[in-house]
Every structure is written in C-alpha cells, then in structure tokens.
Amino acid sequence: MPKRVDHEHRRQQIAAAVRRIAADRGLEGVSLNEVAAEAGISKGFVQHYFASRDDMLRYATTTLRGALEERIVARSGDGxxxxxxxxxxxxxxxAARDDALVANAFLVRALKDPEIACHFRTGHRLLRDTVAALLAAARADGDLVPTVDPATEAVLLLALVSGLADAVLLGYQSGDEAxxxxxxxxxRITATRRNPR
Amino acid sequence: MPKRVDHEHRRQQIAAAVRRIAADRGLEGVSLNEVAAEAGISKGFVQHYFASRDDMLRYATTTLRGALEERIVARSGDGxxxxxxxxxxxxxxxAARDDALVANAFLVRALKDPEIACHFRTGHRLLRDTVAALLAAARADGDLVPTVDPATEAVLLLALVSGLADAVLLGYQSGDEAxxxxxxxxxRITATRRNPR
Structure with missing residues (x-):
C-alpha cells in the first residue's frame, strides 16, 4: 500500500464531512466522533490532520468560500x-441549499473568530465586486437607470438575496417567489422598463 | 422561605440564559452545565423545568418571538x-444584536424541528402583516407609488432588512450604511420622490 498520503486531499475530505454535518445539524453536531464517522476514518486520523476542533472549523470555512468562488466563476462568463x-x-x-445552511451554521462562530470572519468578508467582497462590475457593464450599455450607483446597488442586491435565501430555507417563500x-x-433599476418608450 | 416557585418565571430565567449563551457561542455552547452556570442555578433545577435539551431550546424560541413582538408593538403606535x-x-x-445572533443560532435547528420552524414562521407572518398594513396605509395617503403591492413589498422589504441585519452583524456594513x-x-417606492412635481 502506498505510504504517501495526500495531506491536502485528506483535509478536504474531512472538511466536506464537517460541511455535511453542519448543514444537517449545525455546528453543535460537529464533534470529533461525528466527523470521523461521517468521513469514514478514525478519530486519530482526524486529529492527525487538525490540531484542534477550531482548526478544523476554520479550514472548513476556507473550503466553503472555494465552493462559492467556483459557482461565481461558473456564472461569470461572457454574457x-x-x-x-x-x-x-x-x-x-x-448543493446551494447545503452551502446556505453551512454558511448560516458558521455565522455566529464568525463573529467570535477573526479568521473565520475574514473568510466571510473576503467572500462577500468578491461577490460584491462581481455584481458591481456586472451592473457597471449594464449601465454602460444603457440598460440601467443612470442614477443607479453600481457599488451601492451591488450591496443592496446582495443583502436582498441573502435575506431571500434565508426566507426560502425557512419556507417563508418558494424559490419561484424569491x-x-x-x-x-x-x-426598478433597469432603464427599459422605467422608460418603456 | 416561600415554598411556592413561580414555574413560568423560572423557565423564562432559564430561557434568558439559553439566549445569552446562544448569542455568545451559538447553540453549540448550550449545554446543561453551561445553562445552569449562566442562570446561576443547579443542573438538577434546569432538568426539573425542562424534560430535555430540545424542550429547553423550543421554549427559548417562543421567548425570542415574544421579544420581537414587544419591539414591534412598541413601534406600531400611531404615526x-x-x-x-x-x-x-x-x-x-x-439587545437587537443579541436577538439577531440568537435567531441566527436557531436557524439551522429550525429547519429540522417543526415546532421551532413554526415559531419562526409565526414571527415572520406577524412582521409581514404589520409592514404590509403600514404600506397599505401609506398608499391610501398617496405616499406610495400606486403600482406597489403592499403584501409583496412587505416580503421584499423584510428580506432586504434581514440580509442587511446579517451584513451589519458580520461587519460588511455599518448600521448607518444599512x-x-x-x-x-x-x-424608489414612495410617490413623492418619483413624481416630484
């Protein structure tokens, strides 16, 4: 059997187990025993890859951002x-539902852990800049009401979508309603509908 | 010493301890030991008032809604x-920050526990109806763009504010920016600015 273990691969595997448990039961479900069982490895193995539970949670947040970035890149092509x-x-x-659940599970933790908070902020900044760039391009094409400021509107839109995402999770609205x-x-911010003539 | 213990008062005291811990550390911090220590009572006492941890968490959600209702009523007077x-x-x-943190801490749990989910939905419905009524009154006074539907707009506004609340918690924006x-x-939905003449 090969002795060499792909360290990073194994850490990602454990982080995926953390995400699945967090989506299902929140961070309160994330214990060493549960993570080991979910990942199908021994407790000792988990401890070999992460010095502490906090260490494991922090790493899991970085993989969360990775998933978000992939989804953005996949949707940020031409057109x-x-x-x-x-x-x-x-x-x-x-997949998106699990991501939203995990992000929610980590939210309270993010407020106490500067490293996790930093990952959240970096992810938000990336999103905001991407949306602002798309809005700026739309405005340049004359598709946006001229008074709309892309940077401000991006923040407003992301807050709206974040609230809608929670509302869909909690069953206040359906996906179609959102x-x-x-x-x-x-x-209200596109030029065509406001000035239809 | 009086033998009679005010059962409901004691349960509220324990729920307040649950909320403080949840705001500080999330639900993962809510153990029997921690709650007893935070409430300044013995573990046995906590167990006397709540049959299980789940029971305690469910009750804490009802008190959460109580705080929200009080805040709404306080802000729903004339004018x-x-x-x-x-x-x-x-x-x-x-206080509002702690409430927001506790609501977030309970969110993942709400998705798995129909009773907690029900409390969340009832609170949201109350808020939505209150906002819709205020919008309908504003429209009747000619203060709203006539095409704005109060019920739809109430849902949109609450999603926006919920997203902004998380953004403020996470430090994406300041309160003033929100x-x-x-x-x-x-x-954009008030009549005066859209039709300034």
Missing part, C-alpha cells in the same frame, strides 16, 4: 447577467 | 412609519 448570478445564490438545489422578488427589484 | 419599524429590525443596539440602503429602497 452572464446579474440576474443569473443572484439566482445562483438562492438555495434552489441541494426569483419574482429579484425580478421586481431589477425592474 | 409610526414603515421606515422606523424596518430600522428597529437592524442590530443597532446590544439605514442608507433602506432609505434608497424606500425612495
């Missing part, structure tokens, strides 16, 4: 509109 | 505008 990106942030499929509300908001 | 109510939902002071974004949104 992608801001609407597509915003909808991609709603928990409409299993999309309709995004469209309602976008109709 | 209260929707803006005031929305701003009251932002974590701008210690208020400015609420005002930006309200300026």
């Amino acid at each position: 992608v509109r801001v609407r597509d990106l915003l909808i991609a942030l709603l928990p409409l499929d299993e 999309i309709a509300l995004i469209d309602l908001h976008l109709s | 209260v505008r929707v803006r005031d109510l929305l701003i009251a939902l932002l974590p701008l002071d210690e 208020i400015a974004l609420i005002d930006l949104h309200l300026s």
Whole structure:
C-alpha cells in the first residue's frame, strides 16, 4: 500500500464531512466522533490532520468560500447577467441549499473568530465586486437607470438575496417567489422598463 | 422561605440564559452545565423545568418571538412609519444584536424541528402583516407609488432588512450604511420622490 498520503486531499475530505454535518445539524453536531464517522476514518486520523476542533472549523470555512468562488466563476462568463448570478445564490438545489445552511451554521462562530470572519468578508467582497462590475457593464450599455450607483446597488442586491435565501430555507417563500422578488427589484433599476418608450 | 416557585418565571430565567449563551457561542455552547452556570442555578433545577435539551431550546424560541413582538408593538403606535419599524429590525443596539445572533443560532435547528420552524414562521407572518398594513396605509395617503403591492413589498422589504441585519452583524456594513440602503429602497417606492412635481 502506498505510504504517501495526500495531506491536502485528506483535509478536504474531512472538511466536506464537517460541511455535511453542519448543514444537517449545525455546528453543535460537529464533534470529533461525528466527523470521523461521517468521513469514514478514525478519530486519530482526524486529529492527525487538525490540531484542534477550531482548526478544523476554520479550514472548513476556507473550503466553503472555494465552493462559492467556483459557482461565481461558473456564472461569470461572457454574457452572464446579474440576474443569473443572484439566482445562483438562492438555495434552489441541494448543493446551494447545503452551502446556505453551512454558511448560516458558521455565522455566529464568525463573529467570535477573526479568521473565520475574514473568510466571510473576503467572500462577500468578491461577490460584491462581481455584481458591481456586472451592473457597471449594464449601465454602460444603457440598460440601467443612470442614477443607479453600481457599488451601492451591488450591496443592496446582495443583502436582498441573502435575506431571500434565508426566507426560502425557512419556507417563508418558494424559490419561484424569491426569483419574482429579484425580478421586481431589477425592474426598478433597469432603464427599459422605467422608460418603456 | 416561600415554598411556592413561580414555574413560568423560572423557565423564562432559564430561557434568558439559553439566549445569552446562544448569542455568545451559538447553540453549540448550550449545554446543561453551561445553562445552569449562566442562570446561576443547579443542573438538577434546569432538568426539573425542562424534560430535555430540545424542550429547553423550543421554549427559548417562543421567548425570542415574544421579544420581537414587544419591539414591534412598541413601534406600531400611531404615526409610526414603515421606515422606523424596518430600522428597529437592524442590530443597532446590544439587545437587537443579541436577538439577531440568537435567531441566527436557531436557524439551522429550525429547519429540522417543526415546532421551532413554526415559531419562526409565526414571527415572520406577524412582521409581514404589520409592514404590509403600514404600506397599505401609506398608499391610501398617496405616499406610495400606486403600482406597489403592499403584501409583496412587505416580503421584499423584510428580506432586504434581514440580509442587511446579517451584513451589519458580520461587519460588511455599518448600521448607518444599512439605514442608507433602506432609505434608497424606500425612495424608489414612495410617490413623492418619483413624481416630484
């Protein structure tokens, strides 16, 4: 059997187990025993790769951002509109739902752990800049109400989508209703609908 | 010493301890030992008032809604505008910040526990109906763009404020920036600014 273990691969495997448990039961479910069982490895193995539970949680947050970045990049190609990106942030499929649950599970922790808070902020900044760039491009094309400031609007849109994502998770609204509300908001900042002539 | 113990009062005292711990460390910090220490009573006492940890968490959610209702009622008197109510939902002071943290701590749990989910939905419905009523009154007074539907707009506004509340908690924005974004949104649905003549 090969002696060499792919250290990073194993850490990612453990982080994936942390994410699955956090999505299912919140961080309170993330114990050394549960993570080992979920990852299908021994407790000692988990301890070999992470010095502490906090260490494991911090690493899991970095992989969370990775998933978000992948989803953004996948949606940021040519011709992608801001609407597509915003909808991609709603928990409409299993993967996005799990990501939203894990992000929520980590939120309270993020407020006490500067390292985790930093990962959250970096992820938010990336999103905000991406949305602002898409809005600026739309404005340059004359598709946006001229008074709309891309940077400000990006922050407003992301807050709206974040609130809608929680509302969908909690069953206050369906995914379709959330999309309709995004469209309602976008109709107010796009030039075509406001000046239809 | 009086033998009679005020059962409900004691349960509220324990729930307050649960909320303080949840705001500080998330639900993962809520153990029997921690709650007893925080409430300044014995473990046996806690067990006397709650059959299980789940039972205790469920009760704590009901008291959470109580705090929200009080805040709404306090802001729903004559002459209260929707803006005031929305701003009251932002974590701008210690109490509102703790409430927001506790609600976040309970969110993942709410998705697995129908009873807690029910409390969340009832609280949201109350808020939505209150905001919709304020918007309907504003529309009747000619203060709203006539095409704005109060019920739909209430859901959109609450999603926006919920996202802004998380953003303020996480330090993405300051409280003042969040208020400015609420005002930006309200300026788009109020009649005066859109038709200034």
